[in-house]
Amino acid sequence: MQFDQADYTEPPPAPRCTACERPIASTYYEVNSHLLCPSCRESVEASLTGGSKSKRFLKASLFGFGAAVAGALVYFLVSLTGYNIGLIAVLVGWMVGTAVFKGSEGRGGWFYQLVAVVLTYLSVAASLAPDVYKGFQEQYGESAQVAAPTGGTVAEAPDAEEVAEVPNTPGAAVFITGMISLAAPVLVGMESPLSGLIYGFALYEAWRRNKKAVLNIAGPFKLADASGAEAPVEQERSVG
Numbered sequence: 503m504q505f506d507q508a509d510y511t512e513p514p515p516a517p518r519c520t521a522c523e524r525p526i527a528s529t530y531y532e533v534n535s536h537l538l539c540p541s542c543r544e545s546v547e548a549s550l551t552g553g554s555k556s557k558r559f560l561k562a563s564l565f566g567f568g569a570a571v572a573g574a575l576v577y578f579l580v581s582l583t584g585y586n587i588g589l590i591a592v593l594v595g596w597m598v599g600t601a602v603f604k605g606s607e608g609r610g611g612w613f614y615q616l617v618a619v620v621l622t623y624l625s626v627a628a629s630l631a632p633d634v635y636k637g638f639q640e641q642y643g644e645s646a647q648v649a650a651p652t653g654g655t656v657a658e659a660p661d662a663e664e665v666a667e668v669p670n671t672p673g674a675a676v677f678i679t680g681m682i683s684l685a686a687p688v689l690v691g692m693e694s695p696l697s698g699l700i701y702g703f704a705l706y707e708a709w710r711r712n713k714k715a716v717l718n719i720a721g722p723f724k725l726a727d728a729s730g731a732e733a734p735v736e737q738e739r740s741v742g
Contacts, residue, residue: 526725531723566621592707609715
């Protein structure tokens with residue numbers, strides 16, 4: 503033992519705020535099991551209250567729509583390689599769900615969950631549209647060309663009733679393709695249960711990522727004083 507030199511025990515470092523990472527001076531809060539200083543607690547709580555609902559809805563819709571278009575484009579580009587990777591639909595759900603949640607300023611809720619699910623479904627339907635159009639052209643393209651007037655003479659024309667049922671314009675073909683594409687994910691899922699399961703998981707991913715944010719706030723608490731006593735003034739509530 504050394505008696506000629508005093509040995510001091512350093513006090514433990516002060517806890518730091520999870521948000522700003524500054525040392526907590528005296529008072530702190532517990533927000534979803536994270537320590538926050540009073541100013542950061544106010545900022546976090548303010549992020550889930552107030553603001554313009556219409557602005558958040560517009561942002562969430564625009565962000566989600568952009569992600570849906572990008573997801574459909576990715577699916578289409580992959581299909582050009584000759585591979586049909588259905589798991590990309592899950593990526594689309596993640597992209598759309600994340601974009602909508604960001605546009606809602608991190609609030610989430612059933613309304614934004616619905617927006618994310620609808621946009622994800624439309625994105626998957628749009629990714630199937632080229633195959634639907636191709637199949638439509640293969641089945642009705644030749645008949646449509648025969649049914650079209652060619653200088654007033656129609657050779658080997660089908661019956662009048664058949665001509666009326668077969669669209670003979672590109673616009674009509676695109677319109678019918680769009681209508682069929684809206685039901686394509688359901689039809690594909692009925693024919694291939696595995697694909698239907700993948701599409702369902704994509705929708706669930708979009709739904710899950712927009713779960714309503716809830717803050718469980720407890721405090722304020724006082725840091726322990728020199729005697730080791732802690733004097734909490736506890737209030738526990740939920741925000742969101």
